Amino acid sequence: MTKYLKMLKKANKIAIFSHISPDPDTIGSSLALRRILISLGKDVDVFCTDNIPESYNFLDDAKAYNGEVKEDYDLLVSVDVSSSNRLGVYEDMFLSHKNSVKIDHHKTSEGFGKVNYVKICSCSAIIVYEISKKLRAKIDEITASLLFMGLCGDTGLFRNNNTDEEAFRVAADLLSSGADIKKIYSEFFDKRKVGNVKLTSHLLLNAKLNDKFGFAIMQVTKEDYKNFDVDTKNDNLANVPNTYLACGYKIAAILKEKEDGIHVSMRSKPEYDVSIIATSFGGGGHKNAAGCTITKTLDKATKDLTKAIENYLKENKNNA
């Protein structure tokens, strides 16, 4: 048996850690691992530096987060945490503990655990699923639903480039184990607030469409956030540009006016690479989904970005 599995098996008092700005994968995988270890008779706590967003309140298990930190854990486990600074306030505690395991799937993964188990795959949920098999723990309906949520989150509902056969196979197995996929879709992924629907409509209606080069630009002002009663930290707008890609535009960008500058999120058709444009503004990301922060006024940032996209499309007009 591999070292990290032996450690999980041997430990009795375990603390699990999710990453800062938690996403469905770190939450679903951490809570699922907690249930698996509890089913094996262990005492398990789970922590995250940031408060768990209210969108996870439909999960009873989310209440398990951030109880009292005990003195005598015999094992600390990080789940989906690529670098130690993403442990937030728990970084020092984790790094100084004599017995720690890091479980992760990221390509850019830093081995900060005493033992590190990193498997490059679409999400941490797949790794936790495999751990349950290796430890011969039963996956109950709730555990299956939590892992399914993680799988959906990191694969963008089985659409991102990391969606592979393994993701579908694990999803099928989770379904067999009773994952409540309807609940995960309706209570989490499809759930919207009225303000968000109205702001999305406003953005789509007021998008600047450049038909000469084939791109769309949307702007969200501070007033928009206020008028539509949308939380700037949790605005759920990053995928709004996709609507114009579906209409045939090559690139679509959204610029959001926030406290620390203009947050830009870009999406592109497969043959275009918006990470090049994002990088030129000090940002980064993937070929078809990238972002950056521009510390200028909204109008200046929009002008600069429009120019950059135009130049990129001019240079790449023969690529498609």
Ligand SMILES: [Mn+2]
């Ligand atoms: Mn992940």
